[in-house]
Amino acid sequence: MSTHAVATLHQQLRKSFRALADNQRAWNSVLAECAPLLGSLGNLAEQLRALDGVQIARTPLARFPDLRDRLRCKLLQAVDVVLAKLTEKTESLQTVRDAVHGLASAAFQWYEQNADLLDLATCTLRSAAAPSIAELLEWLQDADSYYRQQFLRRRNLLQMLRPDELSELESAANWWASIDSPDGDELISEMLFRVAVFVDSG
Amino acid sequence: MTSVGVMEKLNLKWLPCDRQDKDTQRCRMGAGLMASLNLRIGSPVLICTSGSACLCRAWPRSDLAEGYLQFDTKCSTQNFSSQTFKHVSFTPQHITPLKCPKLKILKVNVVVKSSVFKKRTAGPLICELVKEMLKHMYVYEKHVVNVSSLDTGIDFVLVENVNSGSTKAGLVTGKTTLDVGAVVTLKQHRSRVQESASTSLGGMEEVYASLKELLLLPLHYPSALKKLGITCPRGVLLIGPPGVGKTMLVRRVVKDIGATLITLNGPVVLGSRPGESEENLRKMFKEAQEASEEGPCVLLIDEIDSLCPKRAGSSSAPENRVVAQLLTLMDGIGTRGFFVTIGATNQPDTLDPAMRRPGRFDREVIIGVPTLTQRKSILTCLSEKMPLCKGLDLCALAEMTTGYVGADLSALCREAALQAIRNAPQEFGEKRIEMHHFHEALKRVQPSCLRSSIGLTDYRPVSWDKIGGLEDVKLKIKQSVEWPMKYPESFIRLGLSRPRGILLYGPPGCAKTTLVKAAATSSHCAFLSVSGADLFSPFVGDSEKALAQLFRQARACSPSIVFLDELDTILGSRGDRRAPHSVQSQLLSVLLNELDGVGLKTVERRGTGEKVCHTEGHIESQHDQKMQYQEVCNKDVMVVAASNRPDALDSALMRPGRLDIMIYVPPPDYESRLAVLQLCTENMPLHSDVCLKEIAIQTDRYSGADLENLCKEAALLTLQQESMEASVIHHKYFVQALQNMKPSLSAQQIDSYQNLFT
Numbered sequence: 014m015s016t017h018a019v020a021t022l023h024q025q026l027r028k029s030f031r032a033l034a035d036n037q038r039a040w041n042s043v044l045a046e047c048a049p050l051l052g053s054l055g056n057l058a059e060q061l062r063a064l065d066g067v068q069i070a071r072t073p074l075a076r077f078p079d080l081r082d083r084l085r086c087k088l089l090q091a092v093d094v095v096l097a098k099l100t101e102k103t104e105s106l107q108t109v110r111d112a113v114h115g116l117a118s119a120a121f122q123w124y125e126q127n128a129d130l131l132d133l134a135t136c137t138l139r140s141a142a143a144p145s146i147a148e149l150l151e152w153l154q155d156a157d158s159y160y161r162q163q164f165l166r167r168r169n170l171l172q173m174l175r176p177d178e179l180s181e182l183e184s185a186a187n188w189w190a191s192i193d194s195p196d197g198d199e200l201i202s203e204m205l206f207r208v209a210v211f212v213d214s215g
Numbered sequence: 216m217t218s219v220g221v222m223e224k225l226n227l228k229w230l231p232c233d234r235q236d237k238d239t240q241r242c243r244m245g246a247g248l249m250a251s252l253n254l255r256i257g258s259p260v261l262i263c264t265s266g267s268a269c270l271c272r273a274w275p276r277s278d279l280a281e282g283y284l285q286f287d288t289k290c291s292t293q294n295f296s297s298q299t300f301k302h303v304s305f306t307p308q309h310i311t312p313l314k315c316p317k318l319k320i321l322k323v324n325v326v327v328k329s330s331v332f333k334k335r336t337a338g339p340l341i342c343e344l345v346k347e348m349l350k351h352m353y354v355y356e357k358h359v360v361n362v363s364s365l366d367t368g369i370d371f372v373l374v375e376n377v378n379s380g381s382t383k384a385g386l387v388t389g390k391t392t393l394d395v396g397a398v399v400t401l402k403q404h405r406s407r408v409q410e411s412a413s414t415s416l417g418g419m420e421e422v423y424a425s426l427k428e429l430l431l432l433p434l435h436y437p438s439a440l441k442k443l444g445i446t447c448p449r450g451v452l453l454i455g456p457p458g459v460g461k462t463m464l465v466r467r468v469v470k471d472i473g474a475t476l477i478t479l480n481g482p483v484v485l486g487s488r489p490g491e492s493e494e495n496l497r498k499m500f501k502e503a504q505e506a507s508e509e510g511p512c513v514l515l516i517d518e519i520d521s522l523c524p525k526r527a528g529s530s531s532a533p534e535n536r537v538v539a540q541l542l543t544l545m546d547g548i549g550t551r552g553f554f555v556t557i558g559a560t561n562q563p564d565t566l567d568p569a570m571r572r573p574g575r576f577d578r579e580v581i582i583g584v585p586t587l588t589q590r591k592s593i594l595t596c597l598s599e600k601m602p603l604c605k606g607l608d609l610c611a612l613a614e615m616t617t618g619y620v621g622a623d624l625s626a627l628c629r630e631a632a633l634q635a636i637r638n639a640p641q642e643f644g645e646k647r648i649e650m651h652h653f654h655e656a657l658k659r660v661q662p663s664c665l666r667s668s669i670g671l672t673d674y675r676p677v678s679w680d681k682i683g684g685l686e687d688v689k690l691k692i693k694q695s696v697e698w699p700m701k702y703p704e705s706f707i708r709l710g711l712s713r714p715r716g717i718l719l720y721g722p723p724g725c726a727k728t729t730l731v732k733a734a735a736t737s738s739h740c741a742f743l744s745v746s747g748a749d750l751f752s753p754f755v756g757d758s759e760k761a762l763a764q765l766f767r768q769a770r771a772c773s774p775s776i777v778f779l780d781e782l783d784t785i786l787g788s789r790g791d792r793r794a795p796h797s798v799q800s801q802l803l804s805v806l807l808n809e810l811d812g813v814g815l816k817t818v819e820r821r822g823t824g825e826k827v828c829h830t831e832g833h834i835e836s837q838h839d840q841k842m843q844y845q846e847v848c849n850k851d852v853m854v855v856a857a858s859n860r861p862d863a864l865d866s867a868l869m870r871p872g873r874l875d876i877m878i879y880v881p882p883p884d885y886e887s888r889l890a891v892l893q894l895c896t897e898n899m900p901l902h903s904d905v906c907l908k909e910i911a912i913q914t915d916r917y918s919g920a921d922l923e924n925l926c927k928e929a930a931l932l933t934l935q936q937e938s939m940e941a942s943v944i945h946h947k948y949f950v951q952a953l954q955n956m957k958p959s960l961s962a963q964q965i966d967s968y969q970n971l972f973t
Binding site: 114118121124125128132133134136137146147148150151154155158161162165166169172173200 | 235238239241246249250255256257274275277279335336340344347348350351365366367368
């Protein structure tokens, strides 16, 4: 009974880790697409600031009516477009997060339902080919919490942005980069290396 | 089963949490321990140590070692994360498995980093953020979830209750409804947590209530106040001698209503640059105003007399500017934001008069030196956490500590505890503080309102038995000094009041001073003794001031006895034509006023003010009632004067209401002389042929002092005529000494005393 349960759980975990690898790739690619968008957001903010600073009446452009307002409108529209794109990206980040959470919670739920069959000794048993069930569950959970945390912070950053706070718009790119946690990403990669043999053995 | 038994005795060594386990709520332990506690991977457990707890999820250690415990303190009680566990030995009993259902409703308070974040972020956004943070976490009632690592502007989430209180712990899921209560800044939160450790307050219930009402009025009834068209009182001036707990009272009130406290004190505000002090003042008021936008706020100006002295008296312009700035700031605070300014001082007379008008300090609260009942409640508060021995009578202690203020009492308790430690340092654990420790401490801690008083004397306690004879006089003194303290209820019942003053007169050397000492010893009154040397000074008006000051201090620590020895030399009589405007007659007028003046200064008010003795004691115990009676009965100062020239005293002093009781202390008669001789020779080795009765017969008109001298003389003669090794005193030496001495009193003198007031 117990061996059957272990085999089933192993099978499920294998599937989860394979999916996790795909999700990691997806996450990183979305992040890569976000970076230029934030850069342009910073540029737009700089332009808006410059617009505030310049005295158009003293330049040859003084002849154009409402130039300042028109330019501002244009720039703000551009900001809106970038923000909309970023929101789109956030949505795709969210799908990754949800997918990873689904994997982790499904595996854990299965364990909890069948916990009577899987005693602790079985769960902590590991071999050269396969890490223990406890470890596998732990790693999945770690991955889940890492993506949730990252997503929370990134979305919070975007939600806090306001078009009238130029300095914040300018520094948004830096903040975005500071959220990047190389350790966390490395953790996922390392985790995937560790389970590589286990995943391939199935 | 055996393995379970072994596991339960296992000592777990605490290790700091691994880096990868941070913020995961995991609690790492050995797989064997988990099995013995019947835990699965990820089961919620509560780790409790002395009064604090932490909610975790059990997880087997990756190295499978037993005997270690590591856990993450993301969700724990307030005091948990600040502890270190190096010295705490954990056992499996500390770990309790929990049942955590999925939560339907969760009520939390949120602590944010700054007020800027709070202002900028809308309520729903905070709610959504918090929900996202807590998702898939186990939470426990009244625990604090630390989310500062996420760096979102929210630092802590305080779990108020889960599932409306029906369960203690639970799992937050996507379907949980989150109810965000208060959003406070980190600063406010810290101040609240810090102050919760403060001690309780005794004997200040009424002042406390009125202060609290003042602060809460605009919070609770804003619309009613608007309708009535009135503004709330904005300033309170606390007046009281040092150490009565003015500052502590403010801190306590502020903590109880959850207000922000901003403290302002003189030295911090005053700067060296011109205009810097004013700028600092403005900054403090602005800070208070900003804080008041978030909730109730109190600006405490401690020792306000240093910051705001009388402008008329000082000539320095910078000081005047600071005062003027403070006055305008206090006026201008009504415009935006509402906060209460509380000033505390012990010298209200030195304040600028412009400060003490409605609109600035609307109310003046006087906190006097604690009365008997107040002292008792202070002592009860202070000794709450002290291991007192069972029979210890705090009432008796309160009676003994006349004139002690709160700070003195806490020093007294500390000293008593130190005594207890000193006596038995090894077995401190089960040591209890007993009455004799307090007696020891009483010797070391003097009441602070009597320090620097001219009248404070350190006298050797004398018991009534040490005075031979004079039974009538003793009884009379006991009646007027001791009885009002011991039987206040009888005095109240018969409408008796304590005499204001007692005059002891009689020939010199008849134990007048010793009688007063004995009276002071037997009643636990504060005893102030003053003589001409203390009072007279070369400066005009100084002596009068010193006497008035003496009475003020005596009143502050009543019941008290003021003893004026050799009254005739201090005062003299107004009828004396020789010096109509001498210092003596000025002192006399001061004394007459103090004894029977119109009233007291307002600043000298003590107690609650409305202490009326109602005879129907319902719930209160008999002892409490007695204490109240005693308070009513003994709130005055008693003057005891001694003189051997009562004829030289002013007649105005002698009338009832001033020195109402005159006691003639006669020279000792035969029985008294015998008693005196017995007392004097108590420590002398007398030969069996000594007949004290015979000596007593022969010593007519000898005073007590003469008799003492006689005994000394006889002993000296023994040494002189026998040898230095003499061991007993023979009768013949007494006879010899008698021959050399003359009585110091004459029959004529005694007659004149006896006929003086008849």
